[in-house]
Amino acid sequence: MNKNPFNICSLDQKSNCKSCINNYRLHCKKDKNKLILSLLVVFSTIIISFFGITLTTIITGIWWFPVVYSIFVILFFMVIEIRLTCSHCPFYAEKTLRLHCLSNILSPKIWKFHPEPMNIYEKIGSISGFTFLGLYPLLIEIYGILYMMSNYYEMIMLFLFVGIIIATIISILIFFLLFLLLYCPYCLNFSCPFNNVSKKLVDEYLKINPVLREAWEKSGYKIGED
Numbered sequence: 001m002n003k004n005p006f007n008i009c010s011l012d013q014k015s016n017c018k019s020c021i022n023n024y025r026l027h028c029k030k031d032k033n034k035l036i037l038s039l040l041v042v043f044s045t046i047i048i049s050f051f052g053i054t055l056t057t058i059i060t061g062i063w064w065f066p067v068v069y070s071i072f073v074i075l076f077f078m079v080i081e082i083r084l085t086c087s088h089c090p091f092y093a094e095k096t097l098r099l100h101c102l103s104n105i106l107s108p109k110i111w112k113f114h115p116e117p118m119n120i121y122e123k124i125g126s127i128s129g130f131t132f133l134g135l136y137p138l139l140i141e142i143y144g145i146l147y148m149m150s151n152y153y154e155m156i157m158l159f160l161f162v163g164i165i166i167a168t169i170i171s172i173l174i175f176f177l178l179f180l181l182l183y184c185p186y187c188l189n190f191s192c193p194f195n196n197v198s199k200k201l202v203d204e205y206l207k208i209n210p211v212l213r214e215a216w217e218k219s220g221y222k223i224g225e226d
């Protein structure tokens with residue numbers, strides 16, 4: 001079975017990388033170490049955030065705080081973000097049942113591949129989703145600490161809460177810094193709102209991947225023009 005029906009160079013074992021200008025300038029081949037690092041950071045951020053939100057529920061008795069977070073995380077990383085962002089990524093073009101790229105190996109591929117760039121609604125959706133992911137745990141935990149201080153006061157709980165808020169802030173900062181500094185500047189999903197690969201490298205990638213080039217040019221992109 002041909003696992004690379006769109007002829008993407010990143011999915012081709014025989015691609016001519018040695019003479020390619022993008023070699024080592026983009027994260028254009030699968031990389032197990034980057035995948036492990038990404039999964040570690042994503043999972044630790046989610047677990048720490050979930051712990052802080054659950055602690056707030058124990059203190060306030062408001063049960064839906066962790067339920068909303070759990071449903072959001074599952075839907076966002078398994079369904080919504082995959083459609084909004086990943087379905088436009090060259091790694092998504094591989095004919096497999098699950099995504100397999102530098103950051104994700106768990107999400108099912110229920111959408112078709114979209115070689116064209118992300119549109120404005122998809123970009124807004126993606127930015128909104130990541131904003132919610134970062135802000136929701138912090139706001140809930142801040143609410144928890146304010147509730148505790150105005151209703152009852154236990155030193156041990158207060159220390160625990162302050163500790164979990166600091167851990168949540170640090171994990172969310174590491175999450176965003178890792179991706180914004182170490183992944184997004186080299187990522188193949190060029191139309192993603194967080195991507196900042198230079199136009200020169202984007203043009204070179206499109207030139208050697210005709211399916212992407214055709215879809216991008218149809219959407220108005222011009223190779224060689226700023």
Ligand code: SF4
Binds near residue numbers: 208
């Ligand atoms: S852009 Fe394609 S051909 Fe060039 S180095 Fe990356 S995978 Fe190889």
Ligand code: SF4
Binds near residue numbers: 085099101188
């Ligand atoms: S956008 Fe990122 S997470 Fe999504 S398929 Fe591409 S490399 Fe993977």
